[in-house]
Amino acid sequence: MKVDVPTLVEQARLGRPRAVARLISLVEGASPQLREVMAALAPLAGHAYVVGLTGSPGVGKSTSTSALVSAYRKAGKRVAVLAVDPSSPFSGGALLGDRIRMSEHASDPGVYIRSMATRGHLGGLAWSAPQAIRVLDAAGFDVVLVETVGVGQSEVEIASQADTSVVLLAPGMGDGIQAAKAGILEIGDVYVVNKADRDGADATARELNHMLGLGESREPGDWRPPIVKTVAARGEGVDEGVEALEKHRAWMEEHGVLAQRRTARAAREVETIAVTALRERIADLHGDRRLDALAERIVSGGLDPYAAADELVAGLTGLPGDSQGPPSGPGRGYASPA
Structure with a gap:
């Protein structure tokens, strides 16, 4: 059921616990209105x-x-x-x-x-x-x-x-x-x-x-x-x-450390959302002929996995891929859903 997000946010600001609970439930459930909720909360946080x-x-x-x-x-x-x-x-x-x-x-x-x-x-x-x-x-x-x-x-x-x-x-x-x-x-x-x-x-x-x-x-x-x-x-x-x-x-x-930490936290959150969206789009390709064709070229020796990943990224985003190797360092893939 679609909820009135502006009213819900206003009630949460007034200290209504049910409104706060409802907003968190929308977050936990990855509601279709999640983007609307986050947009409404952005100026207040x-x-x-x-x-x-x-x-x-x-x-x-x-x-x-x-x-x-x-x-x-x-x-x-x-x-x-x-x-x-x-x-x-x-x-x-x-x-x-x-x-x-x-x-x-x-x-x-x-x-x-x-x-x-x-x-x-x-x-x-x-x-x-x-x-x-x-x-x-x-x-x-x-x-x-x-x-x-x-x-x-x-x-x-x-x-x-x-x-x-x-x-x-x-x-x-x-x-x-x-x-x-x-x-x-x-x-x-x-x-x-x-x-x-x-x-x-x-x-x-x-x-x-x-x-x-x-x-x-x-x-x-x-x-x-x-x-x-x-x-x-x-x-x-x-x-x-x-x-x-x-x-x-x-x-x-x-x-100035507090501002640095909060900026880094926001950057990781953006990365997580972007990576999750890309993962979902890649998951949608399973059974798709484009992914199968790349896999066949790898098996035949005509393409290596990193070059194939570059082609896949380019096809999904319109940007050239650059698969240099496995991700490393803290924060890579951070907090993405299991």
Whole structure:
């Protein structure tokens, strides 16, 4: 059923949760009106502070998110939470447990909580997360907290979606530094050792500080990620966590980093949309004689795969192809639907 997008956007700006929910549902469902929705939201977005929280399962992401909501609400901020849960590989559904842990905020009109299923997308986020964040931003929320699924060392997509990335660790989860190795160690702007009332919390913080010291050399004035110890279930250390977030935001604004990150985020989103559109057009060619003809020329040795790809791209876009090799580097194929 076609919806009245301008009215829906206006209601969302007035803080109507049903309107916000409907807009995000249009995004998740890839509605035919998605382009109209994004066009209406474009002039309204760009004001919210987007904070991503990631870490291994069991470190207390949901509890920490809930504690941050309480802290920001005390400061008079309107807060939205986008909590991503893993989808079942069998039913496609998800246990949206984050809402249970954040139920204390359910009746607060200044808080909006939305759970999203990954629907098989890797990286810790749902593929429609960028557009959902834009909906929440345009709806006038001051802070958008994005909580990823429990992620491993290489699932660091949140760093590409948030203004500030928070990596959570907890003592007693095997090797104290294991969760922060490789990719995750490189994406944190703020590190939080949660459940700091447990044995080993100080050791985890020391090991993390040592690992950060072994990282890339920093120039004077560069941001050095702080390490904050919290007991989120009791609200201990949360104010220090918020202070660290606000310091990072101020540093980014002072050094122009915030604008750079948001521009890079928009560029990746455009790339994703374009690549997805091209992929759909290529998928439509399966069984088409043009694709079969290129494949036959490859098999016969009359054409190599890269030259064939060039011809295919030229035929789809009217532009000359330039297939130099497989894509590489972070951001290639970023956040495209599985």
